Amino acid sequence: MLKRFGVSLEDDLLDQFDSLCDKQGYTNRSEAIRDLIRNALINKEWLEGTEETTGVVMIVYDHHQYHMAQKMTNLQHEHFTNIIASLHSHLDHHNCVEIILLRGKAKEIQPIADSIVSTKGVKYGHFIPATTGKFI
Ligand code: NI
Structure with a gap:
């Protein structure tokens, strides 16, 4: 099930994020944010090293x-x-x-x-x- 949540960001940071998403070929912010979260979870998996x-x-x-x-x-x-x-x-x-x-x-x-x-x-x-x- 998909859930929505709001994120507050400084203008400049959001501009940089949008430009990065564009360069990497994301069609929307949600998919880019999902990948960032997945990468953070994978990093945690590697830091713990037990799974x-x-x-x-x-x-x-x-x-x-x-x-x-x-x-x-x-x-x-x-x-x-x-x-x-x-x-x-x-x-x-x-x-x-x-x-x-x-x-x-x-x-x-x-x-x-x-x-x-x-x-x-x-x-x-x-x-x-x-x-x-x-x-x-
Ligand atoms: Ni060879």
Whole structure:
């Protein structure tokens, strides 16, 4: 069920918010506010770390360097209960891009993501915390 509520904002802040909504392609303020609230709830989920959640790690590496192909395979087998899927694409003769999907409690999967991103030989690594969507 949808509920309505009023929000009071300074002119300038509302102008900036409207311009942001416009740039991001929102057709109305309500959907933008819903997303802000959902993001805040997901942040809280990650800070507490006790509920099951999901996240994605994206990495780029040269598979010839530092035994990277073997290292990434070993690491993913070591955490097979939390790594539920991965996608590997060969960008050229040397470079690979890999997307690794994690599922588990934030306090379990954050350290796995950190260890993947900080592995020697990873040229680019980024972790995106997400959600199971159950609580939002
Ligand atoms: Ni490859």
